[in-house]
Amino acid sequence: MTDPRARQRKQMHLAVHAPGAGNTTVWALPPAGPATTPAKGSPELRPGGPPARRSPCSGSHTDFSSFRHLAATAERGLFDFLLLAEGLRLPEHKGRIHDLDAVGRPEPITLLSALAGVTDRIGLAATADTTFHEPYELARRLASLDHLSDGRAAWNVVASSSDAFAAENFRPGAAHLDRPECFARAAEFVVTARELWDSWTPGGVPRPFAHHGRHFSVSGTFDVARSPQGHPVVIQAGDSEEERESAASAADVFFAGPPGTPEAGQALRADVGRRLAAYGRRPEDLKIMPGVTFALGDTDAEAQENAAEIRKQQVSPQGALFALERVWGRDLSGYDPDGPLPGIDPDPAGEAAPGRAPVADPLAVAARWRAVAEAKGLSIRQTVIETAGRQTFIGTPSSVAAQMDGFVTAGAADGFVLLPHHTPGGLDDFVDRVVPLLQERGAFRTEYAGATLREHLGLPLPVWKG
Amino acid sequence: MSAPIRPLHLAVSIDRPGVRDAESYVRAARLAERGRLDFVTLGDTLGPPRRGASRLDALAVLARVAPATDRIGLVPTVTTTHTEPFRVADAVSTLDRVSNGRAGWTAEVSATEAEARHFGRRAPAPADALWHEAAAVAGAAARLWDSWEDDAEIRDAATGRFIDRDKLHHVDAEGPGWSVRGPSAVPRPPQGRPVTAVDGTHLPARAAAARHADVVYLRTGPTPAPGAVRAARADLHARLRALGRDPGRVVVLASLPVALYAAADAVALADLAGSWWADGVVDGFHFRPRDPDRDLALLVDGTVPVLQHRGLLRSFYPGGTLREHLCLPRPANRHTTARRTA
Numbered sequence: 032m033t034d035p036r037a038r039q040r041k042q043m044h045l046a047v048h049a050p051g052a053g054n055t056t057v058w059a060l061p062p063a064g065p066a067t068t069p070a071k072g073s074p075e076l077r078p079g080g081p082p083a084r085r086s087p088c089s090g091s092h093t094d095f096s097s098f099r100h101l102a103a104t105a106e107r108g109l110f111d112f113l114l115l116a117e118g119l120r121l122p123e124h125k126g127r128i129h130d131l132d133a134v135g136r137p138e139p140i141t142l143l144s145a146l147a148g149v150t151d152r153i154g155l156a157a158t159a160d161t162t163f164h165e166p167y168e169l170a171r172r173l174a175s176l177d178h179l180s181d182g183r184a185a186w187n188v189v190a191s192s193s194d195a196f197a198a199e200n201f202r203p204g205a206a207h208l209d210r211p212e213c214f215a216r217a218a219e220f221v222v223t224a225r226e227l228w229d230s231w232t233p234g235g236v237p238r239p240f241a242h243h244g245r246h247f248s249v250s251g252t253f254d255v256a257r258s259p260q261g262h263p264v265v266i267q268a269g270d271s272e273e274e275r276e277s278a279a280s281a282a283d284v285f286f287a288g289p290p291g292t293p294e295a296g297q298a299l300r301a302d303v304g305r306r307l308a309a310y311g312r313r314p315e316d317l318k319i320m321p322g323v324t325f326a327l328g329d330t331d332a333e334a335q336e337n338a339a340e341i342r343k344q345q346v347s348p349q350g351a352l353f354a355l356e357r358v359w360g361r362d363l364s365g366y367d368p369d370g371p372l373p374g375i376d377p378d379p380a381g382e383a384a385p386g387r388a389p390v391a392d393p394l395a396v397a398a399r400w401r402a403v404a405e406a407k408g409l410s411i412r413q414t415v416i417e418t419a420g421r422q423t424f425i426g427t428p429s430s431v432a433a434q435m436d437g438f439v440t441a442g443a444a445d446g447f448v449l450l451p452h453h454t455p456g457g458l459d460d461f462v463d464r465v466v467p468l469l470q471e472r473g474a475f476r477t478e479y480a481g482a483t484l485r486e487h488l489g490l491p492l493p494v495w496k497g
Numbered sequence: 498m499s500a501p502i503r504p505l506h507l508a509v510s511i512d513r514p515g516v517r518d519a520e521s522y523v524r525a526a527r528l529a530e531r532g533r534l535d536f537v538t539l540g541d542t543l544g545p546p547r548r549g550a551s552r553l554d555a556l557a558v559l560a561r562v563a564p565a566t567d568r569i570g571l572v573p574t575v576t577t578t579h580t581e582p583f584r585v586a587d588a589v590s591t592l593d594r595v596s597n598g599r600a601g602w603t604a605e606v607s608a609t610e611a612e613a614r615h616f617g618r619r620a621p622a623p624a625d626a627l628w629h630e631a632a633a634v635a636g637a638a639a640r641l642w643d644s645w646e647d648d649a650e651i652r653d654a655a656t657g658r659f660i661d662r663d664k665l666h667h668v669d670a671e672g673p674g675w676s677v678r679g680p681s682a683v684p685r686p687p688q689g690r691p692v693t694a695v696d697g698t699h700l701p702a703r704a705a706a707a708r709h710a711d712v713v714y715l716r717t718g719p720t721p722a723p724g725a726v727r728a729a730r731a732d733l734h735a736r737l738r739a740l741g742r743d744p745g746r747v748v749v750l751a752s753l754p755v756a757l758y759a760a761a762d763a764v765a766l767a768d769l770a771g772s773w774w775a776d777g778v779v780d781g782f783h784f785r786p787r788d789p790d791r792d793l794a795l796l797v798d799g800t801v802p803v804l805q806h807r808g809l810l811r812s813f814y815p816g817g818t819l820r821e822h823l824c825l826p827r828p829a830n831r832h833t834t835a836r837r838t839a
Contacts (some may be wrong), residue, residue, distance in 0.1 A: 053675065058652055058659055059652060059654040074519070089652070089768060093594070093683060093684055095564075095594055099564075117682075118587070118683065120678070120682070121665070121680060121683065127662050128660065128662045128680070129658050129662075130658045130659060130661070130662040131657050131659060133659050134659065134660060135645075135682070135683055135684045136582065136681075136682045136683060137587075137590075137591040137594055137595075137683050138587040138588040138590070138591040138683065140557060140588070140595075141556060141560045141588045141591040141592055141595065142525055142560070142591055142595060144556075144557040144558070144560035144561045145560045145561065145563050145564055146596035147519070147561050148519065148561045148562070148563070149521070149564045149566045163581065164581075165579065165618070167543065167579075167615040167616055168579065168580060168616075171543075171554055172554045172557060175553040175554035175557040175558070176586045178517045178518070178519070178553055179553065179557060179558065179561040181519075184805060189613075199675050199676070199677075199678035200583040200679065201581050201583060201675075201677075201679055202581060202582075202674070202675040203674065203675065204618065225608045228645025231551075235551070236549065237545070237546050237549055237551075247617060248617040249614065249615055249616065249617040250614050250615075250617075251545055251611050251612075251614045251615045252545035252546060252611075253545075253546075254544070254545060254546040254551065254552045255517075255552065255553060255554075256517060256551035276740050290801065309750045342623065347654075347657040348657060349656065349657030349658070350657060356571075399680070431819050432799055
């Protein structure tokens with residue numbers, strides 16, 4: 032069935048980022064009990080059966096079964112792709128492994144290769160950084176994933192700039208590069224990967240390649256035949272000037288930060304559009320998909336309550352003190368998270384937590400936090416929750432569908448990468464309750480029209496540059 | 498301590514040069530599973546295509562096969578010369594995770610000029626140096642697999658702690674020109690440590706095998722003579738004892754090229770396997786079919802039933818993990834052991 036309105040209006044693209052390691056994943060919810068897990072063979076599990084209403088629960092974020100559930104849910108919701116992060120090093124605090132947040136990330140290309148066997152249509156996107164990989168090996172693994180999934184592979188490019196901390200897990204090589212050089216290496220990496228993917232003729236004959244640049248000097252014969260998509264879809268993540276430029280020059284999808292307002296999204300599109308033009312590319316050659324969070328409820332009031340509850344779950348009392356210590360640069364373990372903010376000022380020379388972005392201007396952040404706490408009479412934990420920012424979309428399923436559609440019809444985004452706050456069921460409610468309303472509005476597909484991720488995204492096959 | 502009495506172990510290569518559809522590999526692995534083989538192998542190299550035939554990343558292929566199979570072990574070749582030791586460990590660990598404990602890896606090196614030029618980072622090195630590094634990678638992988646103790650994830654809401662940080666460990670493993678700080682990005686794999694295999698035919702590799710391998714292949718030609726294999730296995734056992742390792746905990750497989758044209762060939766192969774095993778030449782066999790379709794089918798429908806009929810081969814999988822198929826215990830975590838003995 033094809034909704035006639037679908038042809039008349041712009042449809043959005045949807046992706047999901049698998050919740051895993053990090054401080055936004057809620058891990059302390061009670062595990063799924065018999066009351067919330069449908070029994071095998073129950074109507075909820077039959078194709079086309081009624082959607083089960085489940086309480087959120089925290090499952091394993093490293094077991095294959097959790098990823099399998101998430102992938103199946105996203106595919107049931109006709110999503111464009113599922114995105115997995117990559118683990119370079121566990122975060123540490125004061126020389127010890129940070130213990131308050133979920134940690135543990137399976138190797139993404141291996142995990143997605145397995146998911147290719149239990150899914151049919153959904154795109155499979157692996158994050159892979161360009162500082163600690165080499166083009167031949169990564170291009171080969173991504174091309175293999177594209178073959179094994181019949182054209183559903185994508186690569187989320189991340190330039191791990193000057194990450195001396197992560198570098199301790201890898202061969203010495205690119206570890207010494209400064210930030211501009213890391214982005215230059217990333218750009219040359221993508222170019223080299225595309226040269227390797229182009230080195231086989233569409234007719235199946237391998238041809239020698241040679242790339243001699245500033246960061247890579249490689250030559251020989253690539254051993255993977257041209258893959259079903261020609262090139263796996265290239266996603267550029269990030270928000271910085273450099274990342275916008277990389278997206279405009281070489282990516283198919285820009286996984287941007289949360290959009291804030293439709294106006295901000297329109298401004299981003301205009302900026303990226305100018306950059307695209309400089310590379311001779313059209314606006315439709317790059318799909319802008321910001322990462323977004325959401326909270327649903329049967330009424331707007333209930334949605335607001337749920338949203339507040341999720342934000343509270345994301346900041347434990349211990350997590351609040353840790354967030355405070357990151358800003359203050361001091362040991363604040365003696366403070367009560369339910370008490371007021373410390374009277375002492377941050378130590379700008381204090382130790383930053385390795386593996387995490389440093390707080391840019393701690394004195395300014397502290398002043399802002401104090402102002403919020405005083406104005407609203409908030410404790411340490413309440414202040415951290417209050418300043419952490421709200422979910423992008425909060426409301427009833429119908430309201431969230433309208434908000435998302437509004438962004439897309441205003442030209443502020445081509446779609447969204449959803450960031451659920453728990454696994455494995457963090458996408459269930461969205462797929463069961465919001466997707467049907469998006470479809471009713473004609474804002475989202477009612478069936479997969481194509482087989483490959485490029486087809487889902489409306490991207491043409493890359494022209495073979497032999 | 499005397500070696501345990503092992504059943505006859507069988508493995509088969511599912512290499513299919515030029516084949517790039519996942520279903521062919523799934524069919525082959527399922528067929529091997531129907532024959533109750535211990536594991537399938539898939540070769541790999543970072544070199545150029547051989548005779549123009551496309552090749553896929555072996556670990557990715559067997560990860561694709563994992564959810565389509567239930568019991569068979571999955572052992573891709575993974576190279577150690579131009580790859581990152583940290584990622585090798587995490588990828589094999591993840592293969593173990595997606596297969597519920599059926600993963601292994603055959604450690605290999607990249608010795609050619611062609612492979613070196615694909616990376617442009619280092620010149621080709623002699624076999625001794627490469628296998629010295631491969632042993633360091635296998636050692637680093639074993640340490641990374643132990644870097645999370647089995648009960649490290651505690652999810653203790655009362656204290657807000659997701660993990661018990663005392664049960665995660667830096668590894669500080671070192672190889673020539675590199676080191677890995679750790680811990681692994683992924684929790685300890687289901688088997689504790691996935692099975693490490695090495696082709697120990699040549700001496701530099703055999704030295705690495707003696708240090709780290711759970712499974713050692715000894716390659717033979719198409720008309721194999723037991724004498725050379727017996728001698729190589731005795732040499733390996735001497736090396737294991739010199740390193741304080743129990744030879745009963747290392748499975749030695751003769752790796753044979755096979756070409757089966759008729760049922761009689763399948764029976765002849767069963768005769769050979771049975772007699773070598775009875776004579777204590779090897780613990781089992783790794784078959785390398787010349788024609789992947791024809792030979793594997795005859796192996797499963799011809800050779801396997803004969804061996805089962807003679808009581809040399811089981812007719813079902815008593816265990817679920819590759820270690821269980823190979824009668825190898827799940828290794829204790831070195832950190833847990835150290836804590837308990839302290």
